[in-house]
Each structure stands twice: as C-alpha cells, then as structure tokens.
Amino acid sequence: MKNSKFKGWLYLLPAILFLGIFMVYPLIDVLIYSVEEGYNFVSQTAYGYGPYNYSYVLHDPYFLQAVKNTFIIVVITVPLSTGFALLIALALNSIKKLKDLFQTVYFLPYVTNTLAVGLVFMILFKKTAYTDGMINLLIQFFGGQGVDFIEGPYWAKMFVMCFYTIWVVLPFKVLILTSALASVNQDYYNAAKIDGTSKGRIFRRITLPMISPMLFYLIITGFIGAFKAYSDEVALFGTDLNGAGMNTIVGYVYDMLYGTAGGYPSYASAAAIILFVIVLTITCINLMVSKKNVHY
Amino acid sequence: MSSNTQKSYEQIERAARTRKIVGKTLTYAFLVFWGLMVLFPFYWMVLTSVKSTGAYNAEFVPKFYTLSPTLENYREAFTAVPLAKYFLNTVIFTVATTAIMLVVIVLAAYAFAKLEFKGKNLVFTLFLALMMIPGELVVITNYVTITNWNMRNTFWGLILPSVTSVFYIYLLKENFAQVPDDLYKAARIDGCTDLGFLLKVMVPICRPTIVTVIILKVIECWNSYVWPRLITTDQNYFLVSNGIQQIRESGFGRDNIPAMMAAVVVISVPLVVLFLIFHKKIMAGVSRGGTKG
Amino acid sequence: MKVVLQNLTKKFPNRNKKIGGDVIAVNNFNFEIPDGKLIGLLGPSGCGKSTALNLICGLLEPTEGHIFFGEDEVTNLPPEVRGVGLVFQNYALYPHMTVLQNIMFPLQNLKGDQKLPKEEIVRRAKEAAGLVQIDGLLERKPSEMSGGQQQRVAIARALVKMPKVLLLDEPLSNLDARLRLQTREEIRRIQRETGITTVFVTHDQEEAMSISDLIVVMKDGVIQQIDEPQEVYDDPVNLFVAKFLGTPAINVFEGEVRNGRLHIGGDDLMAVPGVPDKKVFVGIRPEGLEPDPEGTFGCGLVNVEVMGRDTSVVFTHDGAVSENLRAIVASGKRPAKTEKTVRFRPDPLKVHLFDHETEERIRF
Numbered sequence: 001m002k003n004s005k006f007k008g009w010l011y012l013l014p015a016i017l018f019l020g021i022f023m024v025y026p027l028i029d030v031l032i033y034s035v036e037e038g039y040n041f042v043s044q045t046a047y048g049y050g051p052y053n054y055s056y057v058l059h060d061p062y063f064l065q066a067v068k069n070t071f072i073i074v075v076i077t078v079p080l081s082t083g084f085a086l087l088i089a090l091a092l093n094s095i096k097k098l099k100d101l102f103q104t105v106y107f108l109p110y111v112t113n114t115l116a117v118g119l120v121f122m123i124l125f126k127k128t129a130y131t132d133g134m135i136n137l138l139i140q141f142f143g144g145q146g147v148d149f150i151e152g153p154y155w156a157k158m159f160v161m162c163f164y165t166i167w168v169v170l171p172f173k174v175l176i177l178t179s180a181l182a183s184v185n186q187d188y189y190n191a192a193k194i195d196g197t198s199k200g201r202i203f204r205r206i207t208l209p210m211i212s213p214m215l216f217y218l219i220i221t222g223f224i225g226a227f228k229a230y231s232d233e234v235a236l237f238g239t240d241l242n243g244a245g246m247n248t249i250v251g252y253v254y255d256m257l258y259g260t261a262g263g264y265p266s267y268a269s270a271a272a273i274i275l276f277v278i279v280l281t282i283t284c285i286n287l288m289v290s291k292k293n294v295h296y
Numbered sequence: 297m298s299s300n301t302q303k304s305y306e307q308i309e310r311a312a313r314t315r316k317i318v319g320k321t322l323t324y325a326f327l328v329f330w331g332l333m334v335l336f337p338f339y340w341m342v343l344t345s346v347k348s349t350g351a352y353n354a355e356f357v358p359k360f361y362t363l364s365p366t367l368e369n370y371r372e373a374f375t376a377v378p379l380a381k382y383f384l385n386t387v388i389f390t391v392a393t394t395a396i397m398l399v400v401i402v403l404a405a406y407a408f409a410k411l412e413f414k415g416k417n418l419v420f421t422l423f424l425a426l427m428m429i430p431g432e433l434v435v436i437t438n439y440v441t442i443t444n445w446n447m448r449n450t451f452w453g454l455i456l457p458s459v460t461s462v463f464y465i466y467l468l469k470e471n472f473a474q475v476p477d478d479l480y481k482a483a484r485i486d487g488c489t490d491l492g493f494l495l496k497v498m499v500p501i502c503r504p505t506i507v508t509v510i511i512l513k514v515i516e517c518w519n520s521y522v523w524p525r526l527i528t529t530d531q532n533y534f535l536v537s538n539g540i541q542q543i544r545e546s547g548f549g550r551d552n553i554p555a556m557m558a559a560v561v562v563i564s565v566p567l568v569v570l571f572l573i574f575h576k577k578i579m580a581g582v583s584r585g586g587t588k589g
Numbered sequence: 590m591k592v593v594l595q596n597l598t599k600k601f602p603n604r605n606k607k608i609g610g611d612v613i614a615v616n617n618f619n620f621e622i623p624d625g626k627l628i629g630l631l632g633p634s635g636c637g638k639s640t641a642l643n644l645i646c647g648l649l650e651p652t653e654g655h656i657f658f659g660e661d662e663v664t665n666l667p668p669e670v671r672g673v674g675l676v677f678q679n680y681a682l683y684p685h686m687t688v689l690q691n692i693m694f695p696l697q698n699l700k701g702d703q704k705l706p707k708e709e710i711v712r713r714a715k716e717a718a719g720l721v722q723i724d725g726l727l728e729r730k731p732s733e734m735s736g737g738q739q740q741r742v743a744i745a746r747a748l749v750k751m752p753k754v755l756l757l758d759e760p761l762s763n764l765d766a767r768l769r770l771q772t773r774e775e776i777r778r779i780q781r782e783t784g785i786t787t788v789f790v791t792h793d794q795e796e797a798m799s800i801s802d803l804i805v806v807m808k809d810g811v812i813q814q815i816d817e818p819q820e821v822y823d824d825p826v827n828l829f830v831a832k833f834l835g836t837p838a839i840n841v842f843e844g845e846v847r848n849g850r851l852h853i854g855g856d857d858l859m860a861v862p863g864v865p866d867k868k869v870f871v872g873i874r875p876e877g878l879e880p881d882p883e884g885t886f887g888c889g890l891v892n893v894e895v896m897g898r899d900t901s902v903v904f905t906h907d908g909a910v911s912e913n914l915r916a917i918v919a920s921g922k923r924p925a926k927t928e929k930t931v932r933f934r935p936d937p938l939k940v941h942l943f944d945h946e947t948e949e950r951i952r953f
Contacts, residue, residue: 006413007411007490008411011404011411012408012419015400015401018459018460019460021441022456023426023429023434023460026435026436027434029436029437030433030434030437033437087326088326091327092327094319098327102327104572105334107571110582111567111570112338112564112567113536113537113563113564113567115541116560117341119540119544119560120338120344124340130355131356131357134340167334167337175582176583190677191677192694193668193669194648194668194675195698196668196669196695198700205686206683209683210685224430231521234541238541250432254435254526258525272432275430276430305661305663308667308670312666312667
C-alpha cells in the first residue's frame, strides 16, 4: 500500500474542493464582509474597515424586531414542542393496537413541503372578503371574537406562527422520543411496578433519567433550529416579512442580501455573525446544563 | 395480607380494572385528537383543491365536504403557471444533487475510514469542526460566488453548493469503520482494487446507512427554498417551493385559492406517496440519521 | 406464606397470524408451594416457566384459574398490593441510581399509613445490603460493579420491603460458572435466614436440583412432575423428565419386554416382573452400569475418559436412541482402553422403562 498516501487525498479531493469553496472560504469571507464599510456590490469595493456594519444592524429597527420575534418563537416553541412530543410519545408507547398507524400519521408533516402546507394553514386562519376562515368561524361558534391571524394584530400572527412551527417540528421529536422510550428495558418498568411505584414516580425517577440524553439532544437541536426559523414564516406571511412585522434574524439576513431591501452583503454578514454568536452562546449554556442533568 | 384485605379483593380488582380502562380511553382519545390535528390540514388541502372556485368563494361558512368535486383547479394550476416545469426542475435538482453528493461523501468517508495517509486525523478534525458552522453564515458569500461565476439561473448554480455534507460524511465514515479490516485484506489478496472493494464490498454492506442518507437528502432537496430563491429569478429554473411562493404572492393564488391548493397538492404528493410506500424505512432512517436540514 | 395455584392457565394470541389460534403458555397448573420453602421451576426455554412467574407476581393476568397467597385470593390484583419481590435475569438495576438508592427505591414508593420516615428507609436498606454482604459498595453505580455484585444488589432490592413471596427469574444465567456456584449458595443461605417462600426459575437442572426444596418440571406449559430433587431424579414420571435431569444425561435405548424379561437389541438384560409384553424405551442412568465380564449388556467400547475419582466410559449399542452413551464407573473397575467391547451389569434401580407410545413410566 505504498501509493495509498496519495490515494487517500485523491478520494478526499472532491469533498475538500467543495467544502473549501462553499464552506471554508465563505466563512473567512463573511468575516471580512462584516467589517468592510460601505461595500458596493456592483463595483465590489469598500471604503475601509470598521465595526460600522454591526452598529448599523444593531440599530436597525427591523433587526431588533427580528431578534424579538426570533426569541419569542424560540422561547415558546422549544419547550412546548418538546413537552408535547414527550406527551405524545408516552401515549404512543403505552398502547399496542394501532401504534404503527398513529406513528405513521404523526410523522407525515416531516416529509411534506413546509412552504406548501403553510399555505393551507394560511387559508385556515386568514380572514378575507369572502370568508372569515375556518378557525375564526370555530372561534365565533364558541362565542369568541374572530381575528385575522395572518394580517391582524401581532399576538394573533405570533400565535399562528408558533402553532405552525410546533406542528412542523413535532414529527421528528415524537419519532426520536418514541424510539428512545421503546429502547428502555421493560424490566425496569416491571421492577418498578412490583415495587408499587406510582405512574408519576416511574416517570420522574426512571423514564426521564433514562431518556435524558435524547431529550437534551432534542432540546439543543430544537434551540438551534428555532433560532434559524425562516421558511415557515414565509409560508404563512409571504416574503415581505418586514412589512408583516414577522421577520426573523435569518429572514433579515436574506432580506439584506436580496429581496426588496437587498444588495447589502455587509449588513447581512454582520447579522449572520450576530446570529451565530447567539446560537453558540445558547448551545454552550445548554451543554453546561445538560452535563449536570443527563445520566449516561 | 389480613382477611380485611381479602374482603375487599373484588373492590381492589374492580378499581384497578376501571383505572386501566379509563386510562386507555383517555390515551386513545388524546392520540386520535392529535392525529386529526395532523391530518386535517391535508384533508382541507385536498378538499379545497376539488371545490370549484365559484363554490369556494360563495361559502362564507366553509363546508367540510363537497358534492361536486372538480379537477378544473388542477388544469388551472398546470396552465396558469409552468407547474410541470417546476416539478421537472425539482426532480432534476433532487436527483442530481443527491447523486453527486453520494459520490463525494462515499469517497471521503472511505478515505477517512479505511485508508491510511498523513494528516488524516487533522483533516477529519477540521471536517468535524465544520459541522458546527450554520449554513446561514456561508450563504452570503456563496451567493456572491455563484453570481460572479455567472451561474445564477442555472442548474449548476442550484446544485453545486449543496453537494457536500460533513454530517453525512461523518455518519457514513462511522458505518464504514465498522466493516472489519480483515475483509479489506482478504479482498486485496483476492486481487480487488481499492475502488473495487469500496463499490463491491463496503457500499453493499453499508446500504442501510446510504439509504438513510439518500432519504434525508431527497426530503431536504424537495423542500429546499432559501437557496433556490436567492439564485433563481427566471421561472424556467424555479423549484416547486419557489413556484408555490410566487403563485401565492403574484400569481393566481391571491384570488383563486382552490387552484393554489391544487398546486399545493401536486407538489406535496410525490413525497407523501414515497413516504406511504417506504414509511418504515424512512422513519427508521430519520431516527438514525438525526437532524433535519 | 404458602402460595396456591388453582387451574392456572394463560393463553397468548398466536403471533403468527396465519396459523392463528392461541399459544397456551401455562396449561392448567395445580400446585401448592408450602410456606417458607424454595421451589425450583425447571424446564427448557419456552416452556412457560417465566410466564408462570409473571402470573404469580402479577405482571400478567391469567386467562383462567386462581392464585392464593395464604388464604387470600390475589388472582387479578396489581403487583404492588401482592407484596412480592422479583429478581430479574439481567438484574434491572436502575443505572442512574447508586446501590443505596436502588435498594431504597421500593421503600420510597410506599404510600399512606405504610409510609416510612427517611431514617427508617436508610436503616432497612442498609440492613438488606448487609444481608447480601454488599455494605461496602453502597455509593457505587451498577455499572461500576461485577455481575455477581449487581445480582446481590438486585436481591437486596427485592428483599428490602420484606416480601411475602420472593421470585427469582433465571437469576444466575448471566454469571460465569464460578460466580454462579457461589451466588447459588448465597441465595440458599439468604432464603433460609429470611424464611421467605421463594420461587426460583431456571433451565439448568443442576442448579434446580442443588438449590430447591421442591422441583416443578415443566414442558410446553404443562407440569410434568413435582417432587423433591432426589425423587425427581430417581423416580421420573416420564421419559422427558428422565432425559432432562442428570449430567451426564440418561442413556436411552429402544427395547422390548418379552415374557417378563427386558431385551435391548440381542441382549437379554434382566427380569422386569409384572410388565406385559410390548415395545418400550429404556433409560439407564450412567451410574447404573457396572463393568462386569459376566454382565448381560454387551456394548462396543469407544473411549475411556479418566476424570480422577470416577471414570467415564463412552460406548455404543445398536439399540441406542440417545447419542453419546456413557457409563460412570469407579476407577478401579474401568476397562482397558484397548478393548473393543465392554460388558455391563445393569442396576435395576437405575433402569427405567417408558411406554413406547406415551413415553409414560412403566413401573416394575
């Protein structure tokens, strides 16, 4: 195997090439962009270097709105979806008949185009000249006051947003938690049953610790995913998210790059790096918390 | 156990049984409820797509069924915009991206798992470090790169940036590494080349993981929206996601909701059908393969 | 506390839907476990012994029949009100808890007027730990212990709430040979000390024989024989029991009774008074054949394996049904290795006849 020295590199070449051009180089480049002041996209020249782009982004009301929206989405959907997924997984694992059917149905949203199904949610929640929409009619039926969830007040839009996000992320979490629960040795439950352990105690003292690695994995990836929310928002509110007041940080990055307000890769880069720092910080905090609480 | 407890044997038994039945009923009720929550949007989408535009607009209170289903909306969806073209584009994009990616990652994973060369561990560590980098960070430069290469509104512009995935290389490398080295030695003695060994031994043995990767990548490609949106302005290169978004914002979607739903059904169907056929494999693959996107 | 099983039956729906019907895992059990005894539930895997155990502890509900603890019926009661302790084959220790936490766990579950103060829980847990001699390991996690130690913890956890009945499901099968022997003694000692009625499930006949007061031999969900270990060995009720017990295994031949005498192949072995003429299976224990030039049983000599105190003689015979025929003989009487044949004198007490059709024992 004398020539395998070069062979190894040969096999790696395509991957290194693609990663170099589309991962490593952009990584360096984005840092440069973010400190290039007054970058002109057409002439590809800049005046000089400095922190101005960051300052601009941090003072941009659209960005601040996007940060606020993103944090609300994260804070609401991550705990709710994880908790709800756990509930569903527990219910699934407690039954035998129809378990496969339910599991398959629950997983369906995972394979669908979120942009397309988002449109269905939009027409369900939207108020138009022709109809108040399914959901509003339901609300009115129970004596509530209808509201336009798509173009109406902020909290209504945020509600649909979070609801749809949870609907979209649940399948994956349910699947992971169901298989985590199923892999817990049945003997532990039998032992606990014989000892007369109550359902709540079994859950707290046995189930939770046993699935805690998977749970934390889901929470960490859930945080990261929720911070990157974007296309679900587009599905519900259209591409002009700033206009709808529902933009997210990722949305802001893309809008700065392209779209109605676009053509400013410097601002986009600064915003993207700010997002990266936020996600990194939250992930580190998560990892620190999980070290204390996860049993391996 | 005192005779006191014995007297209440029947009571204890009945109480335990009742609790069990109530628990089971509640569990099933809950599961059915969420099942409906999941399925209802799909039902609504199909239902709306077969209502005639006139009927739909006349329903202030939407009906949960229709007595006169029509396929008119589907005709409308396919003729008002080049939906078939979007569809074809997405198929080309998905197949090409997945195929090229497979070649790239299989070669890389093989090098990391079975070949010995200087600097391997260092490169592998660097690769792993790249896993932490979010796509949002690099998309900006890639957009500029592709623009500079004059590749906007081309398939290559769509495909090239997404043909590598460090995560899949990692996944595959772990699997490749489990294939015993003795097999490699035996194959070499039998006169098999490195590449032959990879294709004839490694790939078949690790088929489940490769299938997993294909499944995940196909789902990702079919639903991808952000990158195609940046890179394509020409309808001829729209993918279904961009197509549907355009229909909604500037096309017939604003006034012909049934037709828009017809388009939504059309672009949802392929993955749903694939899923229904391969649901066991897909679910097993996803739970093994980890995260979405 | 004695345990009584009455007409106990458990059916499962057949997993293979094409065949349909039910699998009867436990078929019409009737027996009584006397107070304070250790009984061994013995049978090959899949014979329903674990199902029987799960019925007794309440993890399964019987299809038919009744279970009594003492005078009290517990048939369909949930496990926690029965007061049983169960030790699992793979121990089922909670991996995230220390040894002490594992042992305390059952006590912490007690509710209402049974609730114990914390100090009492710790005291009892330590007492149980002392009983199985793991005092020094209380702060360890299960993963930091050997299999034998884990098994002791599992036993302590089962004992700590002072169960009325202790159930052990193949408790030794995950241990290596040396530990198995040692833990076996340990279980016997603990059972004697506590006097708890104990059911011990195993597929290992040697284990069952050495530890049990009574052995229940099962096959395909049906009880074959209930008796003291020596009785089951010396006086099996059918061919299955005879074959299942004993190492080396019993030698089985096809034979025929003619005019009150037993014939195997061409050999006229011995008188079997009172047995009508018919074809039979003949089981001869390895220790029931003594080399004797005048013996009535002529066999081909294959090998002579010296084992120290005894010698194992491997032989062949045309009428043999079982493979690997063996006789265990005193070293002084062993035949020379160079011989081609060997003659044995059978010991009538070690020769059992079984009906050729029903495989039931024919006594003489």
